[in-house]
Structures are given as C-alpha cells and as structure tokens.
Amino acid sequence: MAEEIKYQMNGQLADNAVTVDNKEDMILVPVSNGTADEARIIAEMKAEDSGLREETIQHVFALRNRVVKRLLLSGINVNDGITYASTAFRGVIENSQWNPQKNSIVVNFQMGAELREAIKRTTVNIIGEKGSAIYIGGVTDASTRAQDASATAGRAFTLTGSKIRVAGTDAAVGITLTSAGGTVTKITDDLYVMNDPSKVTFIIPANLGNGTYTLKLTTQYGGNSKQQLKSPRSVEKTIYIGTAPAGGGGTSGGPDGGLEENPLG
Numbered sequence: 001m002a003e004e005i006k007y008q009m010n011g012q013l014a015d016n017a018v019t020v021d022n023k024e025d026m027i028l029v030p031v032s033n034g035t036a037d038e039a040r041i042i043a044e045m046k047a048e049d050s051g052l053r054e055e056t057i058q059h060v061f062a063l064r065n066r067v068v069k070r071l072l073l074s075g076i077n078v079n080d081g082i083t084y085a086s087t088a089f090r091g092v093i094e095n096s097q098w099n100p101q102k103n104s105i106v107v108n109f110q111m112g113a114e115l116r117e118a119i120k121r122t123t124v125n126i127i128g129e130k131g132s133a134i135y136i137g138g139v140t141d142a143s144t145r146a147q148d149a150s151a152t153a154g155r156a157f158t159l160t161g162s163k164i165r166v167a168g169t170d171a172a173v174g175i176t177l178t179s180a181g182g183t184v185t186k187i188t189d190d191l192y193v194m195n196d197p198s199k200v201t202f203i204i205p206a207n208l209g210n211g212t213y214t215l216k217l218t219t220q221y222g223g224n225s226k227q228q229l230k231s232p233r234s235v236e237k238t239i240y241i242g243t244a245p246a247g248g249g250g251t252s253g254g255p256d257g258g259l260e261e262n263p264l265g
Contacts, residue, residue, distance in 0.1 A: 168220025210242030
C-alpha cells in the first residue's frame with residue numbers, strides 16, 4: 001500500500017541572490033505548508049487508521065521516542081528507514097576526563113533508504129515566481145568559510161537571500177536561535193554586523209554550545225526603507241554550531257577509531 005503513495009511538492013521561482021549580475025539565474029523555493037508537531041503527526045496517523053484510539057497512538061509515539069533515545073545514548077546507531085542516526089562526541093578531552101563545559105554529545109542524521117525512495121516518487125510543481133518572497137538562499141561561516149550550514153560560536157555568520165533585512169517595531173522582529181532542547185536565544189542589536197535586504201551578517205553568541213539549532217529570521221521589511229509590512233513574516237533554516245553532519249548526517253567511529261561503512265549505501 002505504501003508503494004502506491006504519490007508525493008507532491010510545490011515550488012516557486014526566485015532570483016538567485018548569489019549571482020547578482022545574472023538576472024536570468026533562478027532558484028526554486030519550496031512552498032511551505034507549515035510545520036507538523038507531535039500533535040499534527042498523531043492526528044495524521046489517526047486519519048490513516050481511524051480504528052486506532054488517539055490515546056494508543058500517543059502511547060506508542062512516546063514509547064518509540066523513549067526507546068530511540070535509550071538506544072542512541074547507549075551507543076547504538078538507529079536506522080528506521082526515514083533516518084539513520086548515530087552519536088558522536090565533540091571537544092578535546094583533557095586529563096582523560098569528560099568535561100560537560102567543553103565536551104558534548106551530538107546526534108548526526110543521514111537520510112534513510114525509505115525516504116530516498118519516497119523522494120524518487122515525488123513530483124515537483126513549479127507554480128510561478130515568488131515575487132516578494134522572503135527566503136534564505138545561502139549561509140557562510142566567517143570563521144571557516146564553510147557553506148554547509150555550520151557555524152562557529154563567537155564568530156560572524158552570514159545569510160544571503162531576498163527581503164531578509166531585519167526591520168520593524170513588532171516584538172517578534174529579529175533573529176532567534178532555538179536549540180534542539182527548545183532554548184531560544186535572540187540575537188541582540190550589538191551582534192549585527194550587516195543588515196541589508198539580501199545579506200545579513202551577525203555574531204553567533206559565544207556562549208552557545210555545539211549542536212543543531214533552528215535559525216528564525218522575522219522582519220517587517222517590505223522591499224524598501226519606506227515600506228513596512230503590517231504583520232511580520234519569518235523564514236527558518238537549520239544550522240549547526242560546530243561541525244555540520246556530512247551529507248546531512250555523520251558517520252560514527254568504529255571500535256578501532258576508524259570510520260564504519262555507510263549502512264545506507
């Protein structure tokens with residue numbers, strides 16, 4: 001039955017802000033249909049099988065999460081078809097002692113085989129130009145020059161895109177970084193280096209630990225310095241303070257300290 005499912009995404013054309021001199025160079029921006037949280041996923045699961053009680057799905061959902069966390073944090077890689085997850089350590093070990101202030105555990109993710117197959121069955125519809133779109137087309141870590149969404153705490157980080165100038169009086173306006181644990185850090189005014197419509201550079205707070213963060217830029221910028229939107233609009237991007245997962249994830253170390261063969265190849 002699963003093989004009969006057909007997936008569909010919509011995209012809108014937008015100017016490539018990186019190639020300023022080439023007005024014909026376009027990129028495709030996915031049309032967002034919102035974010036699915038746990039409640040949305042459970043509701044979708046119940047809709048797939050109306051015979052299941054919501055309480056049962058909630059219990060299985062919580063049990064699955066608990067088991068996956070236990071496995072990962074016991075050093076066991078988890079391959080559920082959607083993702084392949086593995087743990088790694090960050091930071092230099094001093095005096096053969098683990099120091100939570102300098103060392104951390106991170107979880108790297110790779111795309112699973114089932115998700116790769118689903119992508120092959122996905123139709124992309126181009127539904128015209130995005131017009132006054134706000135989007136982030138690229139990111140750069142000033143410390144390493146990396147453009148893989150990795151960032152360095154205490155160093156500059158650059159966003160390129162369209163209509164991303166941070167402006168407006170609404171309380172939500174600004175840039176926030178939300179950790180995987182849900183802690184929200186807002187970039188203060190003194191950390192902005194450049195704030196232009198197609199390029200925003202700011203300093204990553206030095207006290208943020210390594211890990212995955214959701215970067216959210218919210219603005220009322222409407223296209224010029226005199227035009228301000230009544231309601232703010234936002235764009236989000238996942239970034240990694242520290243080392244970004246290679247190819248969307250990482251490879252765990254084997255018993256001898258070498259790299260294990262990719263189980264998803």
